[in-house]
Amino acid sequence: VGFPIQPRIAWQVLDGEAVLIDLEGGRSLGLNAAGSFLWPRLPTSSAAELVEALVAEFEVDAAVARRDVEAFLALLRTRGFIGA
Amino acid sequence: VTTPPFAGFSVEERTPLSPGERAVLANPALRLLGDAAAGRRYRVHVVADAPWPASDLRAVPEGRPARLEVVDGRVRVLHCRFLGEVDPHARATLFYRREPSPGGLAIVMRVALSCQLPLAGSLPLHAAGVLLDGRGLAFFGPSGAGKSTLASTFDGPVLSDELVAVCGEPYELSSTGVSGSLGETRATPGSGPLLALVELAKADAFSLELLPPRVARRRLLDVIQVPLENRLWCAALSALGRLVHAVPVYRMEWTRSEPPWARLREWAAGIPVSRDDCRSFDGVGQ
Numbered sequence: 001v002g003f004p005i006q007p008r009i010a011w012q013v014l015d016g017e018a019v020l021i022d023l024e025g026g027r028s029l030g031l032n033a034a035g036s037f038l039w040p041r042l043p044t045s046s047a048a049e050l051v052e053a054l055v056a057e058f059e060v061d062a063a064v065a066r067r068d069v070e071a072f073l074a075l076l077r078t079r080g081f082i083g084a
Numbered sequence: 085v086t087t088p089p090f091a092g093f094s095v096e097e098r099t100p101l102s103p104g105e106r107a108v109l110a111n112p113a114l115r116l117l118g119d120a121a122a123g124r125r126y127r128v129h130v131v132a133d134a135p136w137p138a139s140d141l142r143a144v145p146e147g148r149p150a151r152l153e154v155v156d157g158r159v160r161v162l163h164c165r166f167l168g169e170v171d172p173h174a175r176a177t178l179f180y181r182r183e184p185s186p187g188g189l190a191i192v193m194r195v196a197l198s199c200q201l202p203l204a205g206s207l208p209l210h211a212a213g214v215l216l217d218g219r220g221l222a223f224f225g226p227s228g229a230g231k232s233t234l235a236s237t238f239d240g241p242v243l244s245d246e247l248v249a250v251c252g253e254p255y256e257l258s259s260t261g262v263s264g265s266l267g268e269t270r271a272t273p274g275s276g277p278l279l280a281l282v283e284l285a286k287a288d289a290f291s292l293e294l295l296p297p298r299v300a301r302r303r304l305l306d307v308i309q310v311p312l313e314n315r316l317w318c319a320a321l322s323a324l325g326r327l328v329h330a331v332p333v334y335r336m337e338w339t340r341s342e343p344p345w346a347r348l349r350e351w352a353a354g355i356p357v358s359r360d361d362c363r364s365f366d367g368v369g370q
Contacts, residue, residue, distance in 0.1 A: 010317030014325035015298060019305070021321070023154075023312040028305045 003042040003073065003082040013040055020081070034058060035072060042082060047073065092118025093126035101130060102184030111261035112273045114193060116249055117200050119175070126200065127176040128193075134180055135169060141182070150191050152311050159199055159311045161192050168192030172199035172316060194247070194262055198309050202320040206251040207327065210307040211281075213248035213257050215241040216345075216352055220257025220276040222248050223336075224307045225284035230340065232265045234284065237343040241272040247309060250278060252323075255331050279352060280332045287337035290344050292351065300333030301325065 005011070010021040018036035020029040031039055037057055038050055045053065047069055054065040076082045092115035095101070101109070109128070117126035134141060143162045144151050150163040161168035166181035166188030177196045181188050198208045211224035212231035220243070223231050235245040246264030248257055258275035283295070283303050295303065301324055310320045338344045 007314055010314045012318060012321035012325060014301060019321055021317045023314060026312055
């Protein structure tokens with residue numbers, strides 16, 4: 001259903017910010033508010049569910065949320081952070 | 085053969101340790117490998133046979149530094165003269181060498197410590213540490229920020245100018261037995277209650293600025309010395325998240341011509357003392 005986070009990524013949500021460590025390069029990355037909200041939901045949510053959750057949390061337009069989720073997922077796939 | 089226990093860990097010698105290697109294991113900071121609360125000892129196995137195909141010993145060319153590899157949650161240390169395998173979850177380290185290698189064992193034990201600390205909620209930091217009137221101050225920053233230079237100007241106990249351990253809670257700053265350009269003779273084994281972490285920056289004048297937790301966390305991420313293994317880093321991130329809320333993190337600008345110790349003493353005097361004296365490692369070891 002969801003988007004499994006690759007084992008090369010160690011992460012925690014700290015003070016609302018998802019902090020990611022790419023174990024293959026040793027680089028760290030902090031996600032913005034929307035990304036941090038979506039990140040822990042990735043393994044168990046479909047794209048539609050992520051859009052729905054984003055709309056509910058940030059009160060944004062569904063079309064904007066869909067665009068943002070698609071861009072976010074594309075970025076994570078490009079970087080090899082998630083599967084599926 | 086099993087040697088009498090060291091502080092916090094025991095050693096099984098399938099091949100005898102040399103005096104130099106024994107001295108490495110007498111490093112009092114290795115007590116941090118143990119889990120005193122649970123009464124669990126760490127185990128070090130010195131083995132006579134290569135644990136992997138002998139070709140691994142040639143995986144790193146002569147004269148090159150040791151290389152780390154993560155295999156199934158274990159951290160391997162590969163060098164042309166020695167091999168180590170650290171299994172932080174089993175609380176054990178295996179060490180193999182063709183001939184006695186105190187330097188090799190020191191590297192492997194440093195990796196073992198760097199693996200074990202985060203699982204205990206502690207952090208190994210690339211930082212200089214001192215005990216200022218008995219309380220710990222850790223100075224970190226990019227290369228050239230002046231960690232070793234600053235430590236060399238301190239007239240009190242220097243825990244390290246290279247690697248310190250932040251253990252909590254309550255938080256303490258501890259030596260690790262690892263030192264950099266300052267040398268081992270200047271480093272003092274011991275620990276003390278952690279007063280603050282200080283990011284260093286060279287400037288024309290002294291200033292001290294408290295960093296918000298989120299900023300402090302980002303800066304400290306770069307100095308955590310943990311091998312790149314998933315569970316270790318998840319634990320390290322959790323420890324970091326707690327640390328920045330419990331211990332103040334500052335940015336200090338300073339100039340080499342005017343070491344900041346008088347100002348820091350004045351500043352520290354205004355902070356309540358929670359524990360009076362630093363702890364030494366007297367009485368531990370073999």
